[in-house]
Amino acid sequence: MWKPILLILLMIFIGVVGFHIIEGWPFLDCLYMTIITIFTVGFKEVKNLSPQGRIFTIFIILGGVGTAIFTLTKLGEILYEGGINRFLRRRKMEKKLKSLKNHYIICGHGRMGKTVRERLEEEKLPFVVVDNNEKKLLELKQTYRCLYIEGDAAQEEVLNKAGIKKAKGLAALLSSDADNLYLVLTVKLINPSLFVLSKAMDEEAERKILQVGANKVVSPYKLSGLKIAQGLIRPTLVDFMDLIIRRKELSLYMEEFTVKRDSDIVNRNLSECDIRRTTNVIVVAMKKPGEDIVFNPSPDIKVETGDTLLVLGDKEAIDHFEKSYLGGIS
Missing domain, CATH: 3.40.50.720 (NAD(P)-binding Rossmann-like Domain)
Known part of the structure; x- marks a missing residue:
């Protein structure tokens, strides 16, 4: 931030000293002449310039005008980024938060x-x-x-x-x-x-x-300890579960869905629904409210409102399952 300001102050200093040495003017006149030259105001010179003063003024114009434009541009960027832009971004974020x-x-x-x-x-x-x-x-x-x-x-x-x-x-x-x-x-x-x-x-x-x-x-420590123990005992299983969780290297997804009252699957057993054949999705587990989770549930188990289903399949198959049995993608 300070570099552009120091640069313009340096140009003003050079102009004041130069006009004073060449023309012998008082400090105020030299400062006034330097300012109107650098910022191209176009007011009449304080006094008539000597040939040496005119040559010096040309160099002040060439160097000072460019410096002034550079400085004002940088200050504008700093003002925009530090204040206006931050304010606008904040306002936009507040609108998104409300929605x-x-x-x-x-x-x-x-x-x-x-x-x-x-x-x-x-x-x-x-x-x-x-x-x-x-x-x-x-x-x-x-x-x-x-x-x-x-x-x-x-x-x-x-x-x-x-x-x-x-x-x-x-x-x-x-x-x-x-x-x-x-x-x-x-x-x-x-x-x-x-x-x-x-x-x-x-x-x-x-x-x-x-x-x-x-x-x-x-509990992060307990969870990490259990994973390390499983990694020692069943490393392949841990690798597979990591793939399921990360979803980066594997096309399979595991999702959980809560069965709602208007779902097509309500009050039907798993064999009736024939989920595997119609959607190519595997029901890995089921949890009824207030009960323990059941892995590899029996085909005869009835699906009721509030049950949670854990299913495995690719993204397209899971989307098809949700549309077909649970009333669309939420």
């Missing part, structure tokens, strides 16, 4: 929060990031690649701004278990039906976070 629905809220943009954000970006799902640490949001501020809110995620005002009443799910990934506990409690008071997933570093905290209303709690 959000069926989105996800990521509370905390640390290492876990960043990983969750990147995955949601890959899935092209709507989301907003909330964090009160300016450094953690620096990348998002510079690129404006996604919606974000700088503020305390546990504050009701901030959560309402993030559209908590219209959200589909919330991830509580703050730095401490106490913060996540308070966040989950606040969220459930505002929107009791919202699906909330929280992280917990301590087993006692995990139990308390579940008690205040979290739908699911993940």
